[in-house]
Amino acid sequence: MFGRLASAGLLALTLTATRASADAVSDFYRGKSVQLVLGYGPGGGYDVYARLVARYLGKYIPGGPTVVVVNMPGAGSLRATNFLYATAPKDGLTIGAFARDMPLMGVMGGNSNVQFDPRKFTWLGSVSSSANDSYLLFLRKDAAAQSIADATRPGGAPVVISGTAEGATGNDVAILMRDTIGLNVKIINGYPDSGAMFLAVDRKEVDGRFVGLSAVSSAKPDWLKPAANMRVLLQFGRAERNPAFPDAPTARELARDERARALIGLAELPYQLSRPMVAPPGVPADRAKALQDGFMAMQADPEYLGEAARLGLDVSPVDAARAARLVDELAVAPRDLIDYMKKLQHPEP
Numbered sequence: 001m002f003g004r005l006a007s008a009g010l011l012a013l014t015l016t017a018t019r020a021s022a023d024a025v026s027d028f029y030r031g032k033s034v035q036l037v038l039g040y041g042p043g044g045g046y047d048v049y050a051r052l053v054a055r056y057l058g059k060y061i062p063g064g065p066t067v068v069v070v071n072m073p074g075a076g077s078l079r080a081t082n083f084l085y086a087t088a089p090k091d092g093l094t095i096g097a098f099a100r101d102m103p104l105m106g107v108m109g110g111n112s113n114v115q116f117d118p119r120k121f122t123w124l125g126s127v128s129s130s131a132n133d134s135y136l137l138f139l140r141k142d143a144a145a146q147s148i149a150d151a152t153r154p155g156g157a158p159v160v161i162s163g164t165a166e167g168a169t170g171n172d173v174a175i176l177m178r179d180t181i182g183l184n185v186k187i188i189n190g191y192p193d194s195g196a197m198f199l200a201v202d203r204k205e206v207d208g209r210f211v212g213l214s215a216v217s218s219a220k221p222d223w224l225k226p227a228a229n230m231r232v233l234l235q236f237g238r239a240e241r242n243p244a245f246p247d248a249p250t251a252r253e254l255a256r257d258e259r260a261r262a263l264i265g266l267a268e269l270p271y272q273l274s275r276p277m278v279a280p281p282g283v284p285a286d287r288a289k290a291l292q293d294g295f296m297a298m299q300a301d302p303e304y305l306g307e308a309a310r311l312g313l314d315v316s317p318v319d320a321a322r323a324a325r326l327v328d329e330l331a332v333a334p335r336d337l338i339d340y341m342k343k344l345q346h347p348e349p
Contacts, residue, residue, distance in 0.1 A: 084279075137235075181256065
């Protein structure tokens with residue numbers, strides 16, 4: 001009898017403490033705004049995703065705060081990533097989204113511009129993953145290369161693509177493809193954001209670009225129409241071909257040897273976090289859990305899913321625990337492969 005009474009008392013205390021914690025979180029967020037710091041400018045795929053999340057996430061955070069997107073472009077989202085890690089308030093009122101390659105950049109080390117450890121972020125997860133998405137080489141149909149065989153032929157004319165800066169996703173993938181499958185590629189850097197790179201292709205300043213399918217679906221759906229002046233030559237970020245592009249080979253299929261295939265596999269790990277979202281390190285545990293739970297609860301909202309479908313956005317979420325495990329996998333990758341990726345993002349002059 002005493003044991004049952006003690007157990008009942010402990011359960012009551014636990015429930016009371018849980019309710020008190022939930023009430024404290026709700027009281028904290030009620031009437032406040034959460035800033036969603038985005039590492040890119042307006043108009044691109046990351047921006048479309050961020051604004052979609054901002055419209056729905058507040059419904060699933062206790063207290064119902066509003067969520068406001070703050071664009072902070074620069075250095076392929078490195079500026080925003082550093083801000084989120086080192087400068088942003090750690091009270092749970094700031095979250096952020098950055099490029100999928102930032103975790104890899106963070107574990108490589110040796111770059112003084114990288115001021116974050118991805119393992120220490122308060123991970124919320126990822127809105128989408130490589131389950132349905134692909135990172136694709138889109139080329140205009142009037143480009144010199146008419147097939148992947150043309151684009152990888154020794155001595156062939158280079159595929160000219162747009163880029164933002166060294167270390168940005170599109171640049172890294174292009175160079176990796178040069179080194180592992182023999183892609184003839186020339187990168188024109190200096191474009192400020194994804195919107196400008198799309199425009200560069202349309203203006204025929206370049207032949208094409210590496211870009212995520214989800215970004216194209218939302219920002220340039222015309223590229224996916226049969227009558228469009230665009231074709232997909234190559235798929236990256238997945239082990240098997242996306243069924244939507246059965247004629248475009250994957251990078252792994254074209255790898256020159258086993259080391260090349262291992263490099264591709266390492267570089268593709270971040271693509272399981274296609275649209276990563278975090279809060280700064282050190283967010284109080286109860287608020288961190290509220291943000292993480294709210295992030296995943298939002299993924300089942302019928303209105304959210306319906307709007308994502310209308311915008312052409314993939315929703316294949318990854319939760320906080322899985323995101324953290326993927327980052328840990330990157331951190332223990334073989335050193336020689338990490339060293340290659342380091343040189344890829346920061347080539348010697």
